[in-house]
Amino acid sequence: MPAADLPEIEWDDLRYFLNLAREKSLSGAARALGTTQPTMSRRLELFEKKLGAVLFQRKPSGLELTETGRKILDHAGNMEEAALAAQRIATGSNAGISGTVRVTSAEWIGARILSPLLARFCTIHPGMGVELVTDAEVLSLTRREVDIAVRFTRFQQDGLVQRKIGSLPFALYAAPDYLERRGLPDFKRGGANAVLVAMNAALAETVAETKWLRQHFPNAHIAFRSNSRDGQAAAAASGAGLVCLPTRLAAGYRELRAITTPTPLPSRDVWLGFHRDTRAIPRVRSIVDFLAEHAHQFR
Incomplete structure (x- = not known):
């Protein structure tokens, strides 16, 4: 096709396309761009009409790139990086x-x-x-x-x-109230007498101290989970259980007492x-x- 006959693609077309590819839904892309779902739908329809190609398949699980869409995606990503690089340089050079x-x-x-x-x-x-x-x-x-x-x-x-x-550095902590009720953890019995405060299950696999807890307390009961470190610290300070915390964070909770462990906790x-x-x-x-x-x- 002669260059004069090629469709004129604007950066805004690709910006909407990239966000649809990342979010995999009209509503998600609309939120990311601060616009509305009907606007996203209209922009996608106009872009596909301009190219004369279908870029997404509409499935129950969300938008899925077609083969043409996948080919365009890499080029669009490169253009976005070039545009952002120019913006970073322009906004900071002077x-x-x-x-x-x-x-x-x-x-x-x-x-x-x-x-x-x-x-x-x-x-x-x-x-x-x-x-x-x-x-x-x-x-x-x-x-x-x-x-x-x-x-x-x-x-x-x-x-x-x-x-x-x-x-x-991290350490193991508990409140005096918990220690009075449960005593020090029995490491030889895998923490059979222990109650734990831990990270959310969804994040546990990526957190080194959670793996340490599983290794040393396979028989313990997890009473409280949170993705918030301060939430974990506050729960443990209230007597909910043993908790692994950064020493810098635990220092802000006077109720918490450090507990000696047979092996040191991993640092982050x-x-x-x-x-x-x-x-x-x-x-x-x-x-x-x-x-x-x-x-x-x-x-």
Whole structure:
């Protein structure tokens, strides 16, 4: 087909297409883009008509890419990365240490460690603003949902710069009320007398200290689960059971007592990541350097 006869594809067409491919539903893509489901349906219909091809199959489980849709997806993703790279460079190339930087982390580390540190940073750089997002959902650095992320696992996406900034020790804790009722855990009997506070089952396989609990307390009863570290700590402080916690977090709960264990609990490495295209942006680099300088807070 001559170039003049090819359909003219706009970036907005691909942006809607990418979100539909990621969310696999009209409603999910609409939420991600801040629009409505009818608008998403209309945009998809117009894009498919423009291309003269069907991009998605409508199934009970959601939208599924057709073969044509799968072929377009890789090219659309490359275009998105190029557009975001240009935006990152343009928004930061002429900026000094001013503006707003978005940082994301787990809830407890954001509240207990990052918030005091970033507050101090803001007093040093009054022209700066920091937005801290603590959420169970992993926000994307490559899609510029955030500028800096602090996580407990290495970053897997291409184009990111990462560094290990700490390793947080964990220990086993219980409240005096629990110890009076149940006594110290019997490690030789696999914790047959123990009641536990643990991570949600959906997250347990990815959490090292939960594996430690299963190994040492195969006969214990799990009374309370939560994906919130502070939720676990509060439950244990109220006498719900034994709990594995970062020592930094447990120090904030006076009711908790550390318990000697036959083997030490695994520590969790802390990783800081940001996109390589933002490394020269002063406002981003200044926070990265500040957090690296205060890496002792993450130990």
